[in-house]
Amino acid sequence: MHPRLLKTFLAVARSRNITRAAETVHLAQSSVSDQIQTLETELGAALFTRTKSGLELTPAGLALKPIAEDLLRLNGEARAAVQAAAGRTGGHVTIGALETIASARLAPWLPAFQAGHPEIAVRMKVTDSGTLRHLLEDGDIDVAFCFDRRDVGRKSTADERLARRTIAAEPLVLVAAPGQRRAEHDLAALATLSFVATEPGCIYRHMFDTAFAEAGVAAPRLAAELGSIGAIARLVAAGTGLGLVPRLAVGDALARGDLVEMPWPGQVLTAPLAMIWRRRRVQPPALKQFLTAARDTLVPVASPDRTGSGLESANRSKALFANNS
Missing domain, CATH: 3.40.190.10 (Periplasmic binding protein-like II)
Structure with a gap:
């Protein structure tokens, strides 16, 4: 099973719609349909059934879904292990962020990071919190910058696959x-x-x-x-x-x-600004450098507020990083 087919399968499984899945994986609708048909032919079973509310996974599709997620994760870890063993430090990192965080926190910080790491290409996707979580779980982004909700009493299985650091309150x-x-x-x-x-x-x-x-x-x-x-x-x-x-x-x-x-x-009222990424046995070298730089240098910019000086805000942010390692 080619990773490309599994990625398309998971996009359809999550969106329950060919059109939305096609937008997610950047393919034509006909290509998505063809890939699902190819996968079904290879496995010898139907993976979806059409209902009034959209596409639903068949028992065979439900059995494949967690395995497809594991296979794509292992594929990414294999690539990362080879890159690390070969001594590669370059590559690309795709980050996702809320509009507010992208403009007020990341935009002032990214130029300095890219100047210090010209071998790393950074891509950014700006969207809402729910979409960021799905993109992260699917591997479409490497790290998400968003606000953490603190009312969740119990972590889901997906949450246990994610690591996080609080950047600031x-x-x-x-x-x-x-x-x-x-x-x-x-x-x-x-x-x-x-x-x-x-x-x-x-x-x-x-x-x-x-x-x-x-x-x-x-x-x-x-x-x-x-x-x-x-x-x-x-x-x-x-x-x-x-x-x-x-x-x-x-x-x-x-x-x-x-x-x-x-x-x-x-x-x-304060909202915890968090950096969230997927746990892996081996992090891609480019992502590892990005996470380290963000941990060490991405601190709140000075602002004329009533909470104290810009230096005090930076110190609070570094303390939060240390406490959430």
Whole structure:
């Protein structure tokens, strides 16, 4: 079974749709169908059955899925072992990140990394948290930068295959349009106002909903739900409603006066920014160098906030790295 066929099979198994799978593996729909048919012919069994809700795995497909995942993992580890034994230090690393992290944390840091490691090519994919996790598990990205949800009580099988380091605890801030600044002394009063929020499933939205729920207060009315922090900031600046967003995403807007910060009447909210990658017996040399550099040098940029100086933020970040090794 060729690894290419197994990768296509897993894409179809996860998306349950030929069109979406084709987008994932960057093939034409006809090519995806042909590869699935080739695999079924080779194995002598149907792997999918069509239902009203999409493609479903047959018993044969369900049996193949975990083995296909293991075979692709071993294929990657074999390549990494050969590269390491041959003394290769170059290669490419594909990283995935949330939009906010990509622009505010990785964009300022990557040029220095690439200048120090010209033999390593870095590719970046910007998407949402759920897609990042799937890309990481499928091996389509090597490392993901996202915010960790801390409400998960038990790790799944997929989580046990992943390693993670916390880079920083990013503060969330309550922002409003200039001229709308008003101090609310408790969450109940704040809940009477309108908000612009991220969509359900996002870490910021989870923290927003949880803050009011834990205080026994009904969540505020949402004027809009958006998938982009940048779009949320623009709507807040236009007076659509308040926003609870990561400071790193609106630092420039606050400095320009496009937004103003309001005091948050509840417990200070921070989101753990994490670097997550798959556990392997042998890491590809390029990825190993990237992870080491990120651990040692990727620290929060200085910002004029109330948490202290840029040096203090950097020291906190390095301590977090050390504590999450």
